[in-house]
Amino acid sequence: MTYDVAIVGAGVVGGLIARELSRYELNVALLEKCNDVAMGTTKANSAIVHGGFDAQNGTLKAELNVKGTAMMPELCKKLSVPFKNNGSIVVAFSDSETEHIKVLYERGVKNGVPGLSVIDQAELRRIEPNISDKAVGALLCESAGIVCPYELTIAAVENAVTNGVEFLRNCDVEAITENADGYVLSTSLGDINAKYIINAAGNFSDDLARMVGDDSIQLIPRKGEYYLLDKSVGNLAVHTIFQCPNEMGKGILVTPTVDGNLLIGPTAVNQDSKDDTDTTPAGLKEIVEKALKSVPVVSARNAITSFAGVRAHPTNDDFIIGWCEKSANFLNVAGIESPGLSSAPAIAVFVRDILGEKVELKEKANFVETREEPVRFRHMNDEERAELIKKNPAYGRIVCRCETITEGEIIDAIKAPAGARDVDGVKRRTRAGMGRCQGGFCGSKVVEILARELGVNMNEITKFGGDSKIIYERTK
């Protein structure tokens, strides 16, 4: 069979494009080289919905950020993804930085960012009680927010699959050839035919473009390391707290997450590798040192984990979205670094419109716009819980003690469209193993449930696909 569209890469960008295209009478395949969605940059970033004052006037980044951020609350509601409009502040520590935030303010207003204001020290203290005494003022952006990037992606792909998109995991594209009907993608799962290809391959979008002879995309892998702190300190920041940006990005931020933890980071270091996500002693040290400047009470002692992500920084400093010049029906969606998450909803619509130039987009009669909210036992009251367990006793067994996650929720996560296939997949969908003990107690239980539900042995279950085996052979 020939797909109308093959989207390569199931990050937040590919996922939302898939969902957007699932509105129409099209055969769409979403190809992902990993064992799950959201395994690249989407998995490890700041989880911020930016206001849109950073990008230079007139850039695609500026346009799509402002549009995407405006779309985010409604989209999250439809997909049942938690979104919080907590607002952001860029803190100034000196006169020159005070001047700089005024520049950001002007730029933001020109970009069309709503809810911007410059606030003084007293107001800053009032709205952000733990801010450093040395902070003299800030740019407040009331329209900014926070969202969990992989939850958004999981929900988008789930919704896309519900609407007929085929999700192909462990599908690594190795070569692309063109023929009269379109393209043949040689993948680790065999040949796949498609009339159009959308390149949403993140850090690897330059490699993918090269497969059709396009070497115009220039990306620099840039690593960012983070600490995730315990929920007990999740209230140390109210807003997303930025320091003044520099040429390497927006600097170290301190932000609450939608789940109530505190996130600090990222560092920004260019590297050769696209997939080296090791944290480093120097990076972890830098995060804490710089975060302390904004919020002097943060401490790595409250860390529950650390992680790193690699962003694809394009040398032209703007998103690269459009038809490839070397191959007619190949659409690049590349260089989506920050504010990629904020822009993603708008990118999806933008890409749809570009595709619409060549493809007839006929709306499906039965498109399901919403994704049902997964059961969240921890958010329920006693009556709701009792009712739920009566309906399905699997919700009566708590598997993850730290986050109060039930066996029923884990089974749901596995059975969902494009559901979890590995331990990290369960963790991202349910939060099982994401708490203080980091899976110490529930890890082996999750392996057991995955094995049972997928009909395999426990030692076939991985942490995140590939060779990431959890356990080996039988002892006896």
Added chain:
Amino acid sequence: MLNFDLAVVGGGPAGMAAALKARESGIEKIIVLERAETLGGILEQCIHTGFGLHYFGEELSGPEYAGRFMKLLADTDIVVKTDTMVLDIASDNTVTAVNKKDGLLKINAKAVVLAMGCRERPRGALSIAGCRTSGIMTAGTAQKYVNIDGYMPGHEVVILGSGDIGLIMARRMTLEGAKVKMVCELMPYSGGLTRNIVQCLDDFGIPLKLSCTVVATHGKDRLEGVTIAKVDDKLQPIPGTEEYVPCDTLMLSVGLIPENELSKNAGLELDRVTNGPRVDEYRETEQKGVFACGNVLQVHDLVDYVTEESQIAGLGAAKYIKGEKVTGKCVYTEGINGVRYIVPQRINCETDADVKLYFRVGAVYNNAKIVVECNGNEILSKKKKKLCPGEMEYVTLKQSVISTLPADSKIIVRVEA
């Protein structure tokens, strides 16, 4: 709503001993709530021997030790609910729990014993840099895979932390055919028992590297190696001492943390050193009718002491339910000069029995003296040939002495080196 005299949260050695003692002391309606599918708690996976030397005068394995209490419990009318997780303990001691069979349970109890045990400190708390591959796990998780599930969690193993669980797992993995390359210990001494160092490491030629830690993990999917480094006297890695060690598994045995999520939600303040609730001589917390014992109160090294402590809590809960428990003016305990903490943190002046003060020291001492004093007067002292952080110590205060101490005064325990 179910009505019970006593609700015990946790069916490990602590919960079982507390329930049995309360039953023995005349309490009739008792319920034990256990989150696992069987009673026994962590003992179920501790298949090595060495349990029960003090209490039974025998060397038992973990399941055997637990089994004895399970048998005693089965002979009583104490209600046991396994596979049942307690979600909340309200300020009026109403316990909310959940399981597959009963759904949501509301239990109205006159007294509650907290016996939830402890959990292992995970990697995140250590800030080891490097990869997020599989193959990095706590020693306890590995122990469950090997001893309960019957799977090998790794073939080439580095263990970080020389606490007893780490040492026991070094031997266990070796016996099952894995190569344990080394045990790294951040401190200049091991936190484990000498016997375990000899019989779990020396017997198999496994090196114990003191003042050494893992600074980074390496690999893409499964762990491929770790970088270890020596640490200075401030426990910071010394640049230039890094060494790469190939391995597919890193086991962490870097400390235990009492599981006090429920206690905290119930409004109990925790002792900053023990991370457990603050209790009196019968292990009653600062919330009336709520008692705590076992590893949720303080991390023990010997289960025998857990049993002893839990019997005190069970007896205390029984006295409380019967309205016989003394509650009034207290004296308060404090450890200084090398004594890190003391349990209990307070003692009722009019208590009806002698009280053992349990504590741990912060360093290794040879030929030291433990001194107990109040208002500058020495109450008692005890000579010890050796004191080390890995082993819990105690001194016994006579009831006759306690009754002479002025209310609100402080009992100081210190080490004289």
Added chain:
Amino acid sequence: MEKRELVCVACPLGCPITVTLDDNGAVTDVTGNTCKRGEAYAHTECTNPTRMLTTTVKVEGGNAYVVPVKSANPIPKDMMFQCMEVINKASVKAPVNIGDVVIKNILGTGVDIIATNYAD
């Protein structure tokens, strides 16, 4: 003559003990110990070292895959791996009770391997 250094495990003190052995391997002198138990430990450890062996054995026809076992008494230290080989090949039919003999007189040591937990 041979001198051997040991750390006593009889109690938590962990005394460093020096044992002197003659050419026939008999103990001629023990120093460094601070009690009688230390001397006894040194003798056993140098002439006939033994260890408790604990591991698991495969269960057939039960819910559990393995059940824990121990040597009913200590076995010679140098036979631990040989015993493991025998135990790894053995299996036991469910249900299993604490104390059930899984392997009688393992490798002629006179020591039984017994179950230390229930399995159904």
